[in-house]
Amino acid sequence: MNDDEPTSQITECGSFDVLRDDLAHPYVNGNKLRKLDAVWPALLAGPARHVVTCGGAQSAHLVAVAALAAGTRGALASHLLVRGEAPAAPTGHALYMRLLGGNVRYVPRREYAARGAMLAAYAAALCAPPDGPRPDQIAVLPEGGAMPGALLGSARLVRWLAGELGAAPRDLVLDCGTGATAAGLALGVALLGLPWRVVGVEVGGPPGEAARTATGLLNEAVAEYDLNPGVPDAAQAALRWVPRGHPRRFGRTLPGDGAAVRAVAAATGVVLDPIWTLAAWEAAAARAAAATVGPAPRQLMLHTGGGLALCGAAQRWPEQY
Numbered sequence: 001m002n003d004d005e006p007t008s009q010i011t012e013c014g015s016f017d018v019l020r021d022d023l024a025h026p027y028v029n030g031n032k033l034r035k036l037d038a039v040w041p042a043l044l045a046g047p048a049r050h051v052v053t054c055g056g057a058q059s060a061h062l063v064a065v066a067a068l069a070a071g072t073r074g075a076l077a078s079h080l081l082v083r084g085e086a087p088a089a090p091t092g093h094a095l096y097m098r099l100l101g102g103n104v105r106y107v108p109r110r111e112y113a114a115r116g117a118m119l120a121a122y123a124a125a126l127c128a129p130p131d132g133p134r135p136d137q138i139a140v141l142p143e144g145g146a147m148p149g150a151l152l153g154s155a156r157l158v159r160w161l162a163g164e165l166g167a168a169p170r171d172l173v174l175d176c177g178t179g180a181t182a183a184g185l186a187l188g189v190a191l192l193g194l195p196w197r198v199v200g201v202e203v204g205g206p207p208g209e210a211a212r213t214a215t216g217l218l219n220e221a222v223a224e225y226d227l228n229p230g231v232p233d234a235a236q237a238a239l240r241w242v243p244r245g246h247p248r249r250f251g252r253t254l255p256g257d258g259a260a261v262r263a264v265a266a267a268t269g270v271v272l273d274p275i276w277t278l279a280a281w282e283a284a285a286a287r288a289a290a291a292t293v294g295p296a297p298r299q300l301m302l303h304t305g306g307g308l309a310l311c312g313a314a315q316r317w318p319e320q321y
């Protein structure tokens, strides 16, 4: 977000460690903060007066952009294009993106499917009135903040972690949607030559999708920032993609999720949500339990935060919560 070195807290939770990035900011959850770490200052330094982006009704990215835009006290206005219909009673991220002052527009799914065209048409309409902004005063961010510049913040987090943890082998375990956060962590591991692996739990999309997006972003980042051409291969070598332990369609919650979250909170004080972070917790716990023979890398779960995303699902499956 600024020139300060990003810091967080590392807590031991029994057989593995947790990076408490969920505590980073009340409305900008851990991994969205990391993804915007380099992007946002660049945006503020440019001519932009409006930022346009898109996502689902419970998108943490949309709330993050609304919160950071609110922090500019009028210098930047946020425009949030949300997939689907407005909920009858907004809750969780759907509520907070409005409370934080975002200009929220719900877009029918068919129109939303062509994201690029949708974002471009919205930006053009903003500029259309005679007193409207110039095109260069509109910044457009992709869904989920998945852009090459997003990798830099996660890479900077790895540098901070290496200072805290030293260079012993580690597995960084995190829940993934687009894979942009994992790609940035792998970039940091590659740039620093650390003996670390990045274990991405595929939560947000079909198998293989996060890996494809991560690969694309790594290649784009290497071109854009003129990095050593060996970096993408080293980053790929650090990446591992694993399915989540209890698979389900993204956004659903299963019987037992509420009990699992309550048990972790009771034992450790850490609050998870079954949409995202429970998947990473379970993966880190399973990997720590499996690694009982010989020297194995210690697991560090990145708690990416974003628990408000559960509010919509908790309304639909109240019996579990």
Ligand SMILES: *Cc1c(COP(=O)(O)O)cnc(C)c1O
Pocket (backbone or CB within 6 Å): 029, 031, 032, 060, 061, 144, 146, 175, 176, 177, 178, 179, 180, 181, 182, 204, 276, 277, 304, 305, 306, 307
């Ligand atoms: C957005 C989000 C993710 C997905 O991050 P990617 O960089 O798209 O993989 C994971 N967990 C939480 C809590 C999120 O809000």
